[in-house]
Amino acid sequence: MEKLSGSAKPTRIRYRMLALVFVNVVINYLDRANLSVAASALGKDLTLSSAELGWIFSAFGWTYALLQIPGGLIADRFGPRVLYAFCLITWSISTVCQGFARGFASLFSLRLATGAFEAPSYPINNRIVTSWFPDNERASSIALYVSGQFIGLAFLTPVLTAIQYYAGWKGLFVTTGLVGLIWGVVWYLFYRDPLDHPGVNAAELDHIEQGGGLFRQKEKNAGQGQVWQWRNLKQVFSSRTLWGVYIGQFSVNATLWFFLTWFPTYLVKYRGLDFIKSGYLASVPFLAACAGLLLSGFISDNLVKKGWSVGTARKAPIIAGLLLSVSIIGANYTNDTALIIFFLALAFFGSGMALISWVFVSILSPKHLIGLTGGVFNFMGNLASIVVPIVIGYLAKEGDFKPALVFIGALGLVGASSYIFLVGKIERVVTRDSQPTLIRE
Known part of the structure; x- marks a missing residue:
């Protein structure tokens, strides 16, 4: 194992690990969004109403959101490789198994199961990045792995559409599930933590640790007791700053979950587009969201490197993005397909900009409770995965989708207001088991 530093040039193993996380995120979101592609055909075959479809769209979110806190605790206790x-x-x-669903109950139950098993994924992602990357590379690394959800859907939505066209919605679920099964084995074979990876040298470990990476945190936490304590949960729920980012994340995810659930149905059923054509048009907003996310991450990190305050460098792109997401309402005022896609893409571009918000988990959470804080953060944000699909289903049940887009736009404004008025000084939350680390705002 190459760990002698001297004047050795740092290895760049952290980017290989980030690439593995990127693929995980692509697969993660394919298995969330495959239902949206299948929805039109599936709804007809299983005779589902608009309201019932909204409940099925939300099923993933019930277990995914409710298990975020346990998922975060599990991420703090078990290694990313096995988990x-x-x-x-x-x-x-x-x-x-969703490919063999026969009705509302079976499909709803299987979506609940999918959400439950995906619950620890983003707390694990955040733990990996916090371990492998220094502070001044954190936002861009988060942007890169989160971009997997947009890049994957942008380029693979037409593929998913084609799979359904030729193999049916049953074949779509079977195909996407088999891809994940294979990749689960690949992940186990190739991922390692920083101290366990045979390719990383001491120079890279020094670069990570001196920059604020927390790969030794497991060692430091030994003997401190369990994180499964009510006082720790109370701590991450009692900070006004954390509540500001929790509310903001709900708003960001509101836009995201519209695109992950109702968007293809909106194009086909409410805008009358051809199914195959809608698959290609659906990729445009995802590409826009990816561009917004990457732009925001690299701008934010560059501002930090140039000496800007952490508060300004991290919050400004998020606030700007949330304000841009309000533009989704513009689609209500045109029947031109190009303009509809423009307004939707602009809104998703803004939502993508705001998704670097995961960086606040790394810089605000108590050092020994990163997984728990990430779980609470993702729980609050993913309440949108429950609320938004159901509310849209009822708002659109009379055949008019305009109130639904107003609802999404209004939530973007709420999120921006939360970052402006609730998120104040950026400093790490302190518990009895952690020492204060002030970060200049």
Whole structure:
């Protein structure tokens, strides 16, 4: 194991690990969004109403959101290598089984199972990035792995559409599930933590640790007691700053979950577009969201490197993005397909900009409770995965989708207001088991 530093040039193993996380995120979101592609045909075959479809769209979110806190605690206790492999394989099995659903109850139950097994994934992602990357590379690394959800959907939505066209919605679920099963084995074979990776040298470990990477945190936490304590949960729920980012994340995810659930149905059923054509048009907003996310991450990190305050460098792109997401309402005022896609893409571009918000988990959470804080953060944000699909289903049940887009736009404004008025000084939350680390705002 190459760990002698001297004047050795740092290795760049952290980017290989980030690439593995990127693929995990692509698969993660394929198995969330495959239902949206299948929805039109599936709804007809299973005779589902608009309201019932909204409930099925939300099923993933019930277990995914409610298990975020346990998922965060699990991420603090178990290594990413084994835990992520377990999650990938189990949620992929439930995805395959969705291809054999026979009605509302079975499909709803299987979507609940998928959400449950995916629950620890983003707390694990955040733990990996916090371990492998220094502070001044954190926002861009988060942007890169989160971009997997947009790049994957942008380029693979037409593929998913084609699979359904030729193999039916049953074949779509089976195919996407098998991909995840295979990748779960690949992840286990190739991922390692920083101190366990045979390719990383001491120079890279020094670069990570001196920059604020927390790969030794597991060692430091030894003997401090369990994180499964009510006082720790109370701590991450009692900070006004954390509540500001929780509310903001709900708003960001509101736009995201519209695109992950109702968007293809909106194009086909409410805008009258051809199914195959809608698959290609659906990729445009996802590409826009990816561009917004990457732009925001690299701008934010560059501002930090140039000496800007952390508060300004991290919050400004998020606020700007949330304000841009309000532009989704513009689609209500045109019947031109190009303009509809423009307004939707602009809104998703803004939502993508705001998704670097995961960086606040790394810089605000107590050092020994990163997984728990990430779980609470993702729980609050993913309440949108429950609320938004159901509310849209009822708002659109009379055949008019305009109130639904107003609803999404209004939530973007709420999120921007939360970052402006609730998120104040950026400093790490302190518990009895952690020492204060002030970060200049």
